[in-house]
Amino acid sequence: MLVLSRKPNQSIVISADIIVTVIEIKGDQVRLGIKAPRSVTVHREEVAAEIVKANQAAAAMGASLPPLPRPTPRPPT
Amino acid sequence: MDVRDDAPIDFGGGLLGFASSTSYVVVEIEDDDYYFWLQSVEEPEVAFLATVPWDFFPDYEIDVPDVVQEELGLDDPADSEIFLLLSVQLEGDQPVGITANLLGPIVVNKNLKRARQIVLDGARYSTQEPLVMS
Numbered sequence: 593m594l595v596l597s598r599k600p601n602q603s604i605v606i607s608a609d610i611i612v613t614v615i616e617i618k619g620d621q622v623r624l625g626i627k628a629p630r631s632v633t634v635h636r637e638e639v640a641a642e643i644v645k646a647n648q649a650a651a652a653m654g655a656s657l658p659p660l661p662r663p664t665p666r667p668p669t
Numbered sequence: 670m671d672v673r674d675d676a677p678i679d680f681g682g683g684l685l686g687f688a689s690s691t692s693y694v695v696v697e698i699e700d701d702d703y704y705f706w707l708q709s710v711e712e713p714e715v716a717f718l719a720t721v722p723w724d725f726f727p728d729y730e731i732d733v734p735d736v737v738q739e740e741l742g743l744d745d746p747a748d749s750e751i752f753l754l755l756s757v758q759l760e761g762d763q764p765v766g767i768t769a770n771l772l773g774p775i776v777v778n779k780n781l782k783r784a785r786q787i788v789l790d791g792a793r794y795s796t797q798e799p800l801v802m803s
Contacts, residue, residue, distance in 0.1 A: 647773070
């Protein structure tokens with residue numbers, strides 16, 4: 593892991609086309625600007641981790657299924 | 670659900686946490702119109718119970734990012750299909766309920782057989798929304 597120091601308005605460049613800039617530091621929060629090609633997905637780590645966890649829970653259930661709920665019939669429109 | 674035929678669906682980089690399965694087939698559950706399996710082609714032990722959202726969550730809204738629309742070749746919304754992955758909630762060994770992941774839906778181009786799991790912005794939806802037994 594690389595650790596480096598940056599001040600507000602300074603940036604780091606990742607593989608030429610991803611630029612992460614420190615926009616503001618306020619108390620214990622850092623505001624970052626991320627410039628990246630549109631094909632690069634950027635997520636807060638805890639959100640991505642939540643999806644990984646949900647996928648693992650979804651995959652881990654094996655073959656025995658409980659009675660599966662049916663949708664509530666929609667009111668007539 | 671006309672995406673249900675034998676041709677595998679290309680999931681690009683796979684599902685989050687399941688990068689080594691990039692190709693899935695839809696396997697129907699006999700006599701069931703609501704649920705189906707997404708079965709990994711590469712890893713036989715990897716399968717997800719899934720459904721489409723609208724019967725259970727008629728107000729569900731998802732905004733597919735432009736870049737994902739481009740990757741999937743989704744020019745026409747009519748080509749799209751949304752899948753939700755389901756989890757069975759257990760108490761001990763006993764299944765007590767079932768939840769849907771509304772935060773990380775799967776967007777499918779049913780014509781080109783391409784899919785991606787996307788992560789919706791904000792705190793509006795949860796990864797464990799109960800499906801209500803009617």
